[in-house]
Amino acid sequence: xxxxxxxxxxxxPTLRKTAEExxxxxxxxxxxxxxxxxxxxxxxxxxxIAKKYGLRPGIGLAAPQINVSKRMIAVHVTGDKGELxxxxxxxxxxxxxxxxxxxxxxxEGCLSVDEAIPGYVPRYARVTxxxxxxxxxxxxIRLRGLPAICFQHEIDxxxxxxxxxxxxxxxxxKPIEDAIEITS
Numbered sequence: 420x421x422x423x424x425x426x427x428x429x430x431x432p433t434l435r436k437t438a439e440e441x442x443x444x445x446x447x448x449x450x451x452x453x454x455x456x457x458x459x460x461x462x463x464x465x466x467x468i469a470k471k472y473g474l475r476p477g478i479g480l481a482a483p484q485i486n487v488s489k490r491m492i493a494v495h496v497t498g499d500k501g502e503l504x505x506x507x508x509x510x511x512x513x514x515x516x517x518x519x520x521x522x523x524x525x526x527e528g529c530l531s532v533d534e535a536i537p538g539y540v541p542r543y544a545r546v547t548x549x550x551x552x553x554x555x556x557x558x559x560i561r562l563r564g565l566p567a568i569c570f571q572h573e574i575d576x577x578x579x580x581x582x583x584x585x586x587x588x589x590x591x592x593k594p595i596e597d598a599i600e601i602t603s
Contacts, residue, residue, distance in 0.1 A: 420455070420458065420459075420462070420472070421455050421456070421458065421459040421485060422459075422472050422473065422474065423472075423473055423474060423475060423530075425459075425485045426480075426484050426485060426530050426531055427483075427484060427485065427486045427531060428531055428532070428533060429529075429531055429532045429533070429581065431486070431531075433483050433486050433488050434483055434484070434531060434576070434579065434581065435579040436483065436488050436579050437577070437578055437579050438481075438482065438483050438488045438489050438490045438491075438576075438577040438578075438579075439488060439489050439490065440489075440490050440510055441489050441490055441491060441509040441510055441551075443509065443510070443551060443555045444555040445509055445551075445553070445555055449489065449491070449509070450553050452482060452485075452487055452489070452491060453482075453491045453493065453507045453508075453509060453553050454507060454553060455485075456480045456481075456482065456485070456491060456492070456493035456507060457493035457495065457505070457506075457507040459474070459477075459480055459493070460477055460478065460479060460480050460493050460494070460495040461495050461505070462474060463475060463476045463477045464476055464477075464478075464495065475530055477530045478494065478495060478496040478565075478569050479492065479493065479494040479495075479496065479569045479570070479572060479573040480492070480493050480530060480573070481493075481573045481574075481576035481577055482577075483576050483577065483579075484530060484531050484576060490509065490510045490511065490577045491507070491508070491509055492506075492507075492508055492511055492550075492570075492573035492574065492576070492577065493506070493507040493508075493573075494506050494566070494569050494570060494573060496565055496566050496569045497565075498562075498563075498564055498565065498566050499564045499565070504560070504562070504566040504569075506550075506552075506558065506560065507552065507553055508548075508550030508551060508552065508558060509550060509551040509552075509553075509555070510550055510551055511548050511549070511550035511570070511573075511574055511577070512548065512549055512550065512574070513543075513546050513547070513548055513570075513571070513574060514547050514548070514549045514559075515546070515547045516543035516545065516546045516547070517543050517544045517545040517546070519543070519544040519545070519597065519598070519599065520541050520542065520543060520544055520595055520596075520597065520598035520599070521541075521542055521543070521544040521563075521564070521567070521568065521598055521599040521600070521601055522539045522540055522541055522542060522568075522595050522598055522599075522600065522601065523539075523540065523565070523568055523601050523602075524600050524601065524602045525602070526538055526539065526540065527540045527568070527572060527582040528582075529572070529581065529582055531581075532581070532582075532583070536582075536583045536586065537591055537592070538583070538586035538587065538591025538592060539586065539587075539591065539592060539593070539594075539595055540568075540572075540582050540583075540585045540586055541585055541595045541598065542567065542568045542571045542572075542585075543567065543571065544563060544567065544598070544599050545561070545562065545563045545567055546561075546562050546567045546570060546571060547559065547560070547561050547562070548560050548562060548570050548574070564601055565601055568601060
C-alpha cells in the first residue's frame with residue numbers, strides 16, 4: 420500500500436521529467452504500480468484509512484509522483500451530477516478539448532506540493548481523454564467540470580508540468596476571460 424512517504428515532493432527532479440510511454444500489453448509490474456495509484460487515491464478519501472495511515476486526501480495521482488517516470492495516472496473523483504469517475508490509465512492523452520476554459524475557484528492543490536499555492540489555474544472546460552486500462556484495453560472518456568480539471572492536472576505531471584506553472588505570477592487571481600468557475 421502506498422503512503423505519503425512514497426510520494427516525492429516539489430523540487431524532486433522526476434517531477435520535471437517527461438515520463439516514458441508504457442509498453443503495451445502492460446507488464447505485471449506496471450499493472451501493480453497502476454493499481455496501487457488508484458488504491459492510494461481511494462484510500463486517501465476514506466477518512467478512517469486516511470487517518471490511520473496519515474494520508475492527505477487526493478482525487479488523482481500520477482506515477483511520476485511516486486518516482487516512477489512512466490505515463491500512468493489514477494483518478495477517483497465525482498462530477499457535478501454525482502457520477503463517479505474512477506480510472507487508472509496507461510498512456511493517457513487529451514485527444515480533443517474545448518476552446519472554452521474553466522478553473523477551480525478554490526485553486527488547485529497537489530499531493531507533491533506541501534504548501535498552498537494560491538491562484539487560478541486555467542484549464543480546458545471539456546476534454547476527451549484516451550488511454551488504456553490495467554488490462555491494456557482502450558478507454559475513451561469525455562469530461563467536464565472537476566473531473567476534466569483533475570485529468571488535465573494528472574496528465575500535466577506526465578509532461579513535467581506542475582499546476583502552479585499555469586498561475587499568472589504577477590496576478591494569481593486575474594480573472595480568466597470567458598471561463599467557467601468550478602466551485603467543487
